[in-house]
Amino acid sequence: MYKDPKTRLTKMYDRPGFLLRRAYQISAGVFEQECRELSLTPAQFAVLSVLAATPDIDQARLSRCLGFDKVTVMYILRGLVDRGLITRDTGTGKGRRIALALTKAGALLLEQAQEPTEVASATLMACFSETQQKQFIKLLKILTTSLEDRARAPLIMPEFVEGERVEE
Known part of the structure; x- marks a missing residue:
């Protein structure tokens, strides 16, 4: 479509995928900076959060x-087990099911992470007005729900999570 390499490069910088990837890099950097004293990554925080809310969940779920x-x-689990933040129990008697649970140290770390993760979120959203923040989240939810079937791995939120679907 565009023969000029400079035009193609300019278009690449405006592509949603490029901008989403860059936004994630910035998001992860802000998160890791705020949580540096806890040595916690966004993925580890997500795992600990799910384990706290859904006791005895298995690895597949x-x-x-x-x-x-x-x-x-x-x-991620291997790193959390090595740090003594979670346990893995294969003795559930349910075939290959591996039950996961937070340890006391994991629950404490998750509690300690609440404030810095809120600061990280606020830092990311600070460039938007309150109205823009709501619109931004709404647009991201529309994007992720409408294209969920194209994701590499399915996202199936726990039943108790409210508002996971957004209509256009």
Whole structure:
């Protein structure tokens, strides 16, 4: 469509995928800076949050609750187990099911992470007015729900989560 390489490059910088990836890089950087004293990544925080809200969840369900592939979840879990933040129990008697649980140290870390994660979220949204913040979140939800069937890993939120679907 565009023969000029400079025009193509300019168009690339305006593509939604490029901008979403860049926004995620910034988001992760802000999060990690705010949580540096806790040595916590966004993915680890997400796993700990799901485990706190859904006791005795298994590894497969955890993957679906976060929209992560199984390999990514296994990698994150290994790090959390090594730090003594979660336990994995294969002795549930339910075939290959691996039950997961927060340890006291994991619950404490999650509690300590609440304030810095809120600061990180506020930092990300500070460039928007309150109205723009609501619109931005609404647009992201529309994008993610309308294209969910094209995701590499499915996202299936726990039943008690309200407002996961947004209509256009």
